[in-house]
Amino acid sequence: MIEDAITAPSMHNAQPWKFVHRTDTDTIELHGDPSREMPREDPDHRAIHLGCGAALFNLRVSAAHHGRKSAPRLLPDPDDPWHLADVRIQWVRQAAVDDRLAALRPALRIRHTSRFPFTDEQIPSEILDGLRAAALLEGCHLVLPGAWHTDTVMHLVHTSQLFEAADASVRAEIASWIRTDAGDESGGAEGIPSAALGPRQYDVTSPVRDFDSSRHVTERPSARFENHPRIALLGTAEDTPMDWLRAGQAMQRVLLRATLDGLSTSLTSQPLEWPELRADARDPASTAGYVHMVIRLGYGPRGGATPRRPASEVLTFV
Missing domain, CATH: 3.40.109.10 (NADH Oxidase)
Incomplete structure (x- = not known):
């Protein structure tokens, strides 16, 4: 177990x-x-x-x-x-x-984060409804934002990238968990190996974090990602450690359900790591007052396993 x-x-x-x-x-x-x-x-x-x-x-x-x-x-x-x-x-x-x-x-054992481009194929509404229901079973809300709200989240992603680029201590903390050479990958059982980074985005149109912004990984290809990503925002009404644990369970329930439904997924908390940006990620019409994770959904490569x-x-x- x-x-x-x-x-x-x-x-x-x-x-x-x-x-x-x-x-x-x-x-x-x-x-x-x-x-x-x-x-x-x-x-x-x-x-x-x-x-x-x-x-x-x-x-x-x-x-x-x-x-x-x-x-x-x-x-x-x-x-x-x-x-x-x-x-x-x-x-x-x-x-x-x-x-x-x-x-x-x-x-x-088959759910893996995918930092690769997804297709433009639309996700059936009944599958999306099932993912919302999965979050509700754990006492959380899964908000599927419309076009304007998705654009707002992407703007927050871009802004958080600028904040991160300007903060050397944040970049150093991220770098300590990224394995960007063969020596790192051969001996570690944690962190993100370079094979799991995925390609670089030509234009940042999808909320996929580039963990190698310093370009330490050589010969990493570039690709165009979906122009209109399907994202979901996982949130709760309150923002306590109890809510965070519930949100973690809801997040995993949604990810496993999505995997069985044939979807690929990726996670990002980048715009939520900055207090001045996090509040703007929520949908003002939603009862989920606090967003804990941005989940990207779609059809495409599932990504490879990372070490444990x-x-x-x-x-x-x-």
């Missing part, structure tokens, strides 16, 4: 999770890993909560696949903000297993 859990996405593939199984109980604890925090880009640890929430959702999916019921309790210890959840895993009769969760399990730390490195028995 932990091997399934750690297939979750996380900011810069930092994998900010630790699990503890107390062998005299039926509970798995989920903890954030402070050694993987990003002080410049994620000072409030919102991204850590999102990534750990996605891993928590994968754990729930895996438990259902194995015929078990999972009962998560979020933020169980008020004195320990890094103790994010306790998940009670119980054997139950097959009729009590959540079949909707179990059905998502085949997508765990082994389960033995993130799981402790006590």
Whole structure:
């Protein structure tokens, strides 16, 4: 189940999770890993909560696949903000297993972030409705912006790129998680390898972050991306650590559902990492007052797998 859990996405593939199984109980604890925090880009640890929430959702999916019921309790210890959840895993009769969760399990190992161009093929409305419903099941909202709102988000993407280019400390933090040469890629189990960066955009028409803006990766091709990207904004009414964990679970539920529906996806939080830009990303007509992730949807290459730390490195028995 932990091997399934750690297939979750996380900011810069930092994998900010630790699990503890107390062998005299039926509970798995989920903890954030402070050694993987990003002080410049994620000072409030919102991204850590999102990534750990996605891993928590994968754990729930895996438990259902194995015929078990999972009962998560979020933020169980008020004195320990890094103790994010306790998940009670119980054997139950097959009729009590959540079949909707179990059905998502085949997508765990094939869901990968795609930083490649998508086609202009329209996504059927019934698929988009299903993705909205997936977010609602986790208590979150998935907003599918129209043309003017999409243009607004793209403007925020462009502005955040300028902010990032002007801040050397942010660029250095990003660079520490990007593996841009063979030496890095041969020995690391975290971060983003150069093969997963995708091509450069001729014009930035799609919200795909260029992690190699300094152009350290040689012979990287360029490509034209979709002119009218289909994006979705994942949000909640409030903006607390509890909401971030719920949003992480909703994000993963949406991504797995999209994968089974034949869609490719990519994530970006770039314009949401700047407080002066984040508020402008929301739809004023939506009840989702706080946006946590911009999800790009479409038909195209699914992207390759990125490295993961082994389960033995993130799981402790006590």
